[in-house]
Amino acid sequence: MAADRRIVIENCAIATVDGHDTEYASGYVVLAGNRIESLGAGRAPEGLENVVRRIDATGHLVTPGLINTHHHFYQWITRGLATDHNLFNWLVALYPTWARIDEPMVRAAAQGSLAMMARGGVTTAMDHHYVFPRGSGDLSGAIIGAARDMGVRFTLARGSMDRSEKDGGLPPDFAVETLDGALAATEETVRQHHDSSFDAMTQVAVAPCSPFSVSTELLRDGAQLARRLGVRLHTHGSETVEEEKFCHELFGMGPTDYFESTGWLGEDVWMAHCVHMNDSDIAAFARSRTGVAHCPSSNARLAAGIARVPDMLAAGVPVGLGVDGTASNESGELHTELRNALLINRLGAHREAALNARQALRLGTYGGAQVLGRAAETGSLEPGKLADLVLWKLDTLAHASIADPVTALVFGAAAPVTASFVDGRQIVEDGRLLTADEDAIARATRDEAQRLARIAAQA
Numbered sequence: 001m002a003a004d005r006r007i008v009i010e011n012c013a014i015a016t017v018d019g020h021d022t023e024y025a026s027g028y029v030v031l032a033g034n035r036i037e038s039l040g041a042g043r044a045p046e047g048l049e050n051v052v053r054r055i056d057a058t059g060h061l062v063t064p065g066l067i068n069t070h071h072h073f074y075q076w077i078t079r080g081l082a083t084d085h086n087l088f089n090w091l092v093a094l095y096p097t098w099a100r101i102d103e104p105m106v107r108a109a110a111q112g113s114l115a116m117m118a119r120g121g122v123t124t125a126m127d128h129h130y131v132f133p134r135g136s137g138d139l140s141g142a143i144i145g146a147a148r149d150m151g152v153r154f155t156l157a158r159g160s161m162d163r164s165e166k167d168g169g170l171p172p173d174f175a176v177e178t179l180d181g182a183l184a185a186t187e188e189t190v191r192q193h194h195d196s197s198f199d200a201m202t203q204v205a206v207a208p209c210s211p212f213s214v215s216t217e218l219l220r221d222g223a224q225l226a227r228r229l230g231v232r233l234h235t236h237g238s239e240t241v242e243e244e245k246f247c248h249e250l251f252g253m254g255p256t257d258y259f260e261s262t263g264w265l266g267e268d269v270w271m272a273h274c275v276h277m278n279d280s281d282i283a284a285f286a287r288s289r290t291g292v293a294h295c296p297s298s299n300a301r302l303a304a305g306i307a308r309v310p311d312m313l314a315a316g317v318p319v320g321l322g323v324d325g326t327a328s329n330e331s332g333e334l335h336t337e338l339r340n341a342l343l344i345n346r347l348g349a350h351r352e353a354a355l356n357a358r359q360a361l362r363l364g365t366y367g368g369a370q371v372l373g374r375a376a377e378t379g380s381l382e383p384g385k386l387a388d389l390v391l392w393k394l395d396t397l398a399h400a401s402i403a404d405p406v407t408a409l410v411f412g413a414a415a416p417v418t419a420s421f422v423d424g425r426q427i428v429e430d431g432r433l434l435t436a437d438e439d440a441i442a443r444a445t446r447d448e449a450q451r452l453a454r455i456a457a458q459a
């Protein structure tokens with residue numbers, strides 16, 4: 001939308017998720033081009049010029065768009081498998097199938113993953129992709145193209161693995177890259193696709209998969225590469241007791257100390273899970289401003305444990321939410337993770353004081369922007385920030401009898417999305433994507449899932 005064209009949204013409750021948690025029981029938001037121009041209580045200012053659209057949002061809550069900080073899009077076509085396994089057994093069961101993916105499969109899976117999140121209010125997505133079988137095509141290009149076509153803001157965490165079965169790792173030998181090959185391909189992806197501008201739609205991070213699937217050299221050299229290129233770093237950390245044991249046996253230290261020894265703590269780093277953290281691990285994350293992608297449903301699905309989110313927040317660790325790959329969280333929706341984060345953390349040590357509705361909403365918005373390094377641009381509704389926001393419909397059977405809109409959104413059923421805007425462009429209307437054909441994507445993902453299952457069965 002041209003910079004001088006305005007959209008006015010009025011008569012809605014607003015949760016800005018700014019530094020003071022400012023909320024308006026009834027207010028307005030004015031979008032100008034791809035930015036939020038103004039917002040506040042009551043009606044929009046009179047006399048605005050070039051208003052191309054006025055939305056009467058009565059019965060709605062407007063929030064910043066949701067930000068997903070950890071995912072593996074390709075897993076969309078391997079959902080519902082190995083359903084009763086812990087992480088290591090689940091990985092061993094699925095790697096032989098994942099090793100057979102190709103470009104059409106990855107494209108369809110990316111579309112499925114993105115569509116499911118976008119229509120549930122996600123405006124910034126990320127994909128940690130780390131399986132690059134030899135001769136499988138331009139997987140990074142396919143994923144980035146899918147996000148661009150859908151109109152979702154996007155970070156590709158270009159993953160890699162170089163520790164296979166023969167080196168004591170879990171992936172089969174043919175599913176991994178060489179150290180030099182992984183570093184060169186990652187650098188090429190950054191150079192080709194990373195945009196560092198304020199309103200970037202595509203960014204790239206350096207993202208070796210996990211301590212137990214990559215060599216120490218790939219971690220250390222990957223960190224140096226990211227800092228040389230000025231991009232962020234992402235990986236899995238401290239997910240399970242088995243991983244902790246693996247690190248002690250191989251490296252003589254726990255995961256956080258191992259990460260520190262390889263250059264992997266810092267304000268340009270975010271890690272998925274961080275379930276098994278002691279007090280000194282949390283202090284190290286807080287001191288270094290290392291971010292965390294909290295994935296409550298996936299952690300429950302794989303029986304990994306409960307991350308100490310209240311302790312992390314109290315220490316000042318930046319925390320966002322992630323759905324994780326959909327082979328370990330079959331729903332693939334982020335708005336339901338607001339509720340799951342709140343409920344699962346209340347099963348931990350802090351009980352009813354663990355998280356409240358506003359903290360859960362903050363994890364899914366501003367916290368996500370922090371860990372993706374985009375808090376100046378998105379994650380809260382403030383003048384000058386990007387026009388990424390969602391209108392949640394809260395006046396139907398599911399929510400109408402709950403007085404407080406943020407409580408309704410977080411504690412209640414998954415709320416319908418009346419409209420979702422990214423960069424000032426509407427991508428969802430009444431729960432349906434405007435930028436893609438959901439039914440065509442559903443068919444393509446089913447076809448590609450069946451093709452992958454056939455190829456894997458023949459291998």
Ligand SMILES: [Zn+2]
Pocket residue numbers: 070071072236272324325
């Ligand atoms: Zn993951």
